[in-house]
Amino acid sequence: MSAIFHAGISGYRGRMGRAVSQVLDAREDVVVAARFDWGETADISLCDVIIDFSTPDASLALAQGAAARGGPALVIGSTGFTPEQEAELVKAAEKIAIVKSGNFSLGVNILIGLVQHAAQRLDAQDWDIEITEAHHRRKVDSPSGTALMLGEAAAEGRFTDLADIRSAPYDGVQGERENGKIGFSSIRAGGIIGEHTVLFASEDEVLTLSHSAIDRALFAKGAVAAAAWVRTRRPGLYDMQDVLGFRQA
Numbered sequence: 001m002s003a004i005f006h007a008g009i010s011g012y013r014g015r016m017g018r019a020v021s022q023v024l025d026a027r028e029d030v031v032v033a034a035r036f037d038w039g040e041t042a043d044i045s046l047c048d049v050i051i052d053f054s055t056p057d058a059s060l061a062l063a064q065g066a067a068a069r070g071g072p073a074l075v076i077g078s079t080g081f082t083p084e085q086e087a088e089l090v091k092a093a094e095k096i097a098i099v100k101s102g103n104f105s106l107g108v109n110i111l112i113g114l115v116q117h118a119a120q121r122l123d124a125q126d127w128d129i130e131i132t133e134a135h136h137r138r139k140v141d142s143p144s145g146t147a148l149m150l151g152e153a154a155a156e157g158r159f160t161d162l163a164d165i166r167s168a169p170y171d172g173v174q175g176e177r178e179n180g181k182i183g184f185s186s187i188r189a190g191g192i193i194g195e196h197t198v199l200f201a202s203e204d205e206v207l208t209l210s211h212s213a214i215d216r217a218l219f220a221k222g223a224v225a226a227a228a229w230v231r232t233r234r235p236g237l238y239d240m241q242d243v244l245g246f247r248q249a
């Protein structure tokens with residue numbers, strides 16, 4: 001058995017917090033040393049690592065608090081950060097190790113590589129890229145964090161930044177679609193756990209790459225694997241590609 005470590009759960013009464021609790025409680029090598037939610041304080045010094053699925057504001061406050069005292073390490077799953085908040089997280093990661101990902105599933109992290117590969121080989125003048133995602137009615141941010149990661153992978157495949165080629169949302173009479181842009185569409189309905197599709201379309205053919213989450217425990221298992229990985233790492237901002245060993249040197 002691997003060495004015992006102490007974990008905390010931020011946002012523990014939420015959908016993901018409850019799923020993470022179940023995965024941690026089933027592990028013999030983890031002691032859950034702190035569980036906290038909005039408005040609650042906890043002694044984070046008891047933890048080697050905290051798993052956080054809450055809100056961007058809460059995650060950033062946690063990261064800044066941990067950075068100020070030099071630990072613990074963090075696994076951040078919250079989505080919907082502004083570019084300014086992302087920049088603050090980069091600063092916090094100079095002091096502590098953070099794994100941040102919009103999706104902790106193995107399948108999505110493989111999909112990211114496939115999307116980058118396809119985007120690099122399908123010429124931007126001939127092939128349009130559209131990303132669609134569907135989630136439950138309680139999700140507050142859009143596009144989803146996963147959709148944005150897939151968009152970033154496609155942009156990377158085309159050797160550019162997503163911010164430079166992201167389409168404005170389609171609404172009203174906006175004229176013809178511009179070549180080389182990446183579009184995003186979101187559905188919010190019922191209890192859908194998480195569906196993502198990246199569509200590459202030319203005048204002659206359509207290539208579709210997609211992923212469906214069947215159970216939210218999937219994300220919790222990935223986040224716990226990330227926690228076990230990150231707790232002994234040097235300060236830095238990591239993602240699931242690092243945890244899974246997919247990043248090329």
Ligand SMILES: NC(=O)C1=CN([C@@H]2O[C@H](COP(=O)(O)OP(=O)(O)OC[C@H]3O[C@@H](n4cnc5c(N)ncnc54)[C@H](OP(=O)(O)O)[C@@H]3O)[C@@H](O)[C@H]2O)C=CC1
Binds near residue numbers: 014017
């Ligand atoms: N990366 C991934 O793989 C995944 C990411 N997510 C993301 O995780 C986040 C949470 O999702 P989900 O669990 O569905 O959402 P929920 O709304 O069910 O849970 C969020 C929880 O965070 C709590 N919270 C709010 N503020 C704070 C705070 N300051 N400190 C600690 N806890 C706080 C909320 O408490 P209260 O209700 O009292 O406000 C709530 O319990 C979202 O951003 C979502 O997009 C979700 C699934 C997978």
Ligand SMILES: O=C(O)C1=N[C@H](C(=O)O)C[C@H](O)C1
Binds near residue numbers: 194
């Ligand atoms: O809010 C959710 O539920 C999910 N959020 C993540 C995202 O924004 O991509 C991951 C997953 O799809 C579920």
